[in-house]
Amino acid sequence: MSENRQRRRVVIAGGGTAGWMMAAAIARTMGATVDLTLVESEAIGTIGVGESTIPPLVNFNRILGIAEPEFMRAAQATFKLGILFDNWKYDGDSYFHSFGLSGKDHWSAGFQHFWLRARAEGYPHSYDEYCLELVAGLQGKFAHLPEDRMNYAYHVDATLYGRFLRKLAEADGAKRVEGKIQTVELDGESGNIAALLLDGERRVEGDMFVDCTGFRGLLIDGALHAGFEDWGHWLPNDSAVALQSKHQGPPMPYTRAIAHDAGWQWRIPLQHRMGAGIVYSSRYLSRDAALDRLLSSLGEPLVEPIDIKFKGGVRRNQWVRNCVAVGLAGGFVEPLEATTVHLIQRAILRFIRLMPNGRVSERDAIEFNEQQRRDIEQIRDFVILHYKATERRDSPFWRHVAAMPIPDSLQQKIELFRETGRVFRKNEELFGENSWVQVMMGQGIEPQSWHPIAEKLSADELERFMEGLRESAARTAATLPDHQAYVARYCGAQAPQ
C-alpha cells in the first residue's frame, strides 16, 4: 500500500486545552502516519479556565517528551501537592486532600486502620501528619525527590498552556485552520461525518473527527445527536464566574477550594498571577451576589470577570460513527477535584490506542465508550461525596445536598468505610484508597471499626511504628526548600510582583 493511501486524515474541531492536547499527542505519537488538521475560531475563543491539574499530567508530558522546566516557564506553572478544602465539613474547618500516601499500608489493610487503633488508644497526632506531600504542601515547600517520592501535579495558565501545546503540535506536523465551523456535513450513505464546512465556503474533509468544541458539542451532538445524560440532580452547581487577580501571598503548592453557602470558590496560584473564581448553584445564589462575594475576597481583578454556565453530565456516547468527543464536548463534572484535564488526557491516550486502521470498528467505539464512562462516573461519585458527607446545614443549598439521594456505588463506598474503615480501588479508578480516606475523614465520616491486623502490634510496637512514619514525613519536609524559590530556580521564573 502506498504511503498516501495509509495516511488517515484526522480532523480536530476546536483548539482549547482538549483540542491542542489531542493534536500534540497525535502528532508526536503517530507522526507521518496521520494527516492531522485542527480547526479553531479565534472569534469564539476558549473557555479560559482549567488551571489546576492532577499528577498523571506529569506522565502525559513525559510521553510527549516535554522538558519540564521549559513547559513550566511557558505555562507560568507552579507545582501542586493537593487541594486545601476550607469550610466543607463545617464553616471554619479545613482539611487537605493530598496527592501523597499516608503512612505505610499492609497489603491487607490501609494505614488508616493502624491510625484508627492508635487514636482510640489516645495517640494524639492527626492523620495528616503521616503524609509527606500534605506536610510539605501546608508549609509551602517543594522539591523533586529521588524515585519520584513526591507525587505532584501543576497549576498552569490555561491560555499559555494551549499556546505551548500548539507550538509542539505544529512542529510535529499538525496543520491549523482558522475559521468558524458553520455546518457539519454527513455522508448520506454511512451517516459518518464527511467534512466540516467553514465560513468562506471552505471545506475540511477527514476520515476521523475529534469533537473538541467545548460545551457546544457541535459534531457529537449537533450533527450526530449523541444525547446527554444530565447529572444535575447530583451536582447542583451550574454556574461560575472566573477572574484573574494578583497574589495575596507567596504562591503555595496547592489549590484552595473554599466552600460558601451556595457552592465554593477556587484559588489557583500561578507564577505570575492567581486564578480565582466562584462556583455556585443559580437556584440558590444570583450572579451579582456571586460576583460580589468573589470580588470582596480578592483585590482588584486583572481582567474582566468571565461568566460560565455549565451542566454536570455526560454524552450518552462519546464515540459515535467516525467522531470522538473529548473535553467539555464529551462530558463534565464540576471542577472541584480538578479532574477534567485528566479526563481529556485519558480520552486522548485511549483514542490513540484505538486509532482505526482503515474502517472504524464499532467494537472500538463500544470499548471507548465503556471505558470513558467508567472514568467519569467514578469521578462524579468522588465529587458528590464532598457535598453529601458534611455537617453543613446552614443554608438551603447545604440542606438540599444533605437530603439528595446519591448513586448506589457511592452509598456503598461511604457505608463500607463508616462501618469498617475499608476502601477499595476498583476498575483502575483514578482516586486511590488514600484519596478516599483523606476526603471521607475530612468531610467528617468516622469509621466505627478497623481491620484486626492493626491489633497484631503491641502498644509499644504500634507507637514506634506510628512515630517512625510521622517523624520521617516531618524530617523530609524540613529539608525541602520554599516552593516559590524552588520554582524560580528550576525554571528561571520571575518572582510575582
Ligand code: FAD
Ligand atoms: P473550550 O476551551 O471551550 O474550547 C472549545 C474550542 O472549540 C475553542 O477553540 C473554540 O474556538 C472552538 N469552537 C467552538 N465552536 C466552534 C466553531 N463553530 N467553529 C470553530 N471552532 C469552534 N479542568 C481542570 O482540569 N482543572 C480545573 O481547575 C478546571 N476548572 C474549571 C472551572 C470551570 C468553572 C469550568 C467550567 C471548567 C473547568 N475545568 C477544569 C474544565 C476545563 O476548563 C476544560 O476541561 C478545558 O479547558 C478544556 O476545554 P475544551 O478544550 O473542551 O473546550
